[in-house]
Amino acid sequence: MPTLDVCFSPELLPLYNLRGKVAVVVDILRATSSMVTALAAGVTHIVPVAELAECREFAPQGYLTAAERDGLQAEGVDLGNSPFGYLDGKVAVQERAVAITTTNGTRAIHLSLSADAVVLGAFLNLEAVAQFLRQQQKDVVVVCAGWKGMFNLEDTLYGGALAERLADGFDISSSDATLAALHLWQLANPDLAGYLLQSSHVRRLNSLEVNQDMDFCIRLDEYNIVPIWQDGRIVAL
Numbered sequence: 001m002p003t004l005d006v007c008f009s010p011e012l013l014p015l016y017n018l019r020g021k022v023a024v025v026v027d028i029l030r031a032t033s034s035m036v037t038a039l040a041a042g043v044t045h046i047v048p049v050a051e052l053a054e055c056r057e058f059a060p061q062g063y064l065t066a067a068e069r070d071g072l073q074a075e076g077v078d079l080g081n082s083p084f085g086y087l088d089g090k091v092a093v094q095e096r097a098v099a100i101t102t103t104n105g106t107r108a109i110h111l112s113l114s115a116d117a118v119v120l121g122a123f124l125n126l127e128a129v130a131q132f133l134r135q136q137q138k139d140v141v142v143v144c145a146g147w148k149g150m151f152n153l154e155d156t157l158y159g160g161a162l163a164e165r166l167a168d169g170f171d172i173s174s175s176d177a178t179l180a181a182l183h184l185w186q187l188a189n190p191d192l193a194g195y196l197l198q199s200s201h202v203r204r205l206n207s208l209e210v211n212q213d214m215d216f217c218i219r220l221d222e223y224n225i226v227p228i229w230q231d232g233r234i235v236a237l
Contacts, residue, residue, distance in 0.1 A: 003139045004170045006159035006177040009146040010108045022138050023115035024129060024162065026122065027145035028154040030081050031105025032227075033122040033217040034066075037083035039236040040223040042094030046234040048106035049099055052077075058099035064091065066100040074101075082213050083124075097233075108145040109229065115141070118229040119237075121158060124222040130165040132226045132237065140170070142181075153184070153199040154218075157192070160185025161220075192218050 007016055026032055035046055047063070049055050052074055055067050059078075066079035073080030078091055081102050086093050100106060112118050116138060121129045133140055142162060144155035160181035163172040172178050188195035193215065226237040 001169070001171045002137055003174060004142070004163055004166055004172050004178055005140070005175045006142045006144065006156065006163070006181045008144050008151045008156060008177060009149055010104075010111045010143065011146075011149045013111050013143065016141055018112060018115035018141060020138065021115050022117045022119065022133060022136055022140050023112035023143050024119055024121040024133070024140060025105070025108050025112050025143045025145065026120070026155045026158045027102070027105030027108060028122060028158055028217055030083065030213055030217055031068075031100070031102040031145065032120040033124055034081055034083045034086070035100070035105075035120055035227055035234060036122045036125045036223055036225060038086045038093065038098055039227055039234075040225050041086040042096075043086065044095060044097050044235075046227070047097070047099045047232065048109045048234065049101050050106065050110065052101055055099045055101040063097050063099045064093065066098055068102045070103060083216055084213070104145040104147060108143050109234075112141075112143050113229065120227040120234065121162065123158060123161065123218050123220050125225050125227075126158075126161055126165065127221045128224045128226050130162060133162075133166060134169055140166075147200065153188075154196055156181045157185050157188055157196075161189075 055065050065077040067074035067077040068081030079085040142159040146152050163182045227234045228237045
């Protein structure tokens with residue numbers, strides 16, 4: 001039976017051997033939620049990069065550029081890190097490619113590339129990712145992007161939600177991290193929005209007056225789409 005483990009922070013990844021496994025990278029607020037939404041809105045592919053300067057260099061190649069630092073849209077780019085950037089019609093995104101850099105999410109993707117497959121998880125595509133993992137029948141590590149290397153609640157809750165969905169076919173009991181994530185999810189699930197109001201990142205976003213992003217990012221199963229890393233870019237499977 002394949003196992004499901006939860007890595008609470010990219011800083012802990014050296015303790016995990018990702019070879020032969022599927023890495024599910026999650027940054028609920030907001031990078032992976034935004035990338036899932038982008039692909040669902042018709043973006044052809046996404047190139048996650050580490051630095052702002054590198055992101056901006058994609059613009060002359062016809063890419064839309066998306067960048068965020070400390071929760072705010074960076075200067076000199078087309079989009080920030082909100083899923084609404086791909087939905088509100090202010091920027092035409094259909095059939096466009098996007099280069100993106102964020103504080104936490106894009107770094108977590110690059111640190112996970114030794115895995116057999118890297119997919120992006122969000123509450124928005126929870127069941128789609130669960131279905132993909134059932135088909136793969138490989139050990140899974142949920143890589144929580146966290147906040148600047150530190151633990152956060154929302155990514156860990158996603159790990160617990162995924163564990164609950166996969167409980168019938170995966171070993172979710174041999175990892176204390178997975179059990180902790182599952183217990184947190186079961187505690188939070190009856191009022192997920194209310195529970196997350198306690199989290200540092202939600203309070204940070206609310207101070208930036210983008211609290212509507214959280215409400216959107218915690219919707220369950222909005223999209224039947226699995227973003228996967230292929231040949232240096234993220235595409236919809």
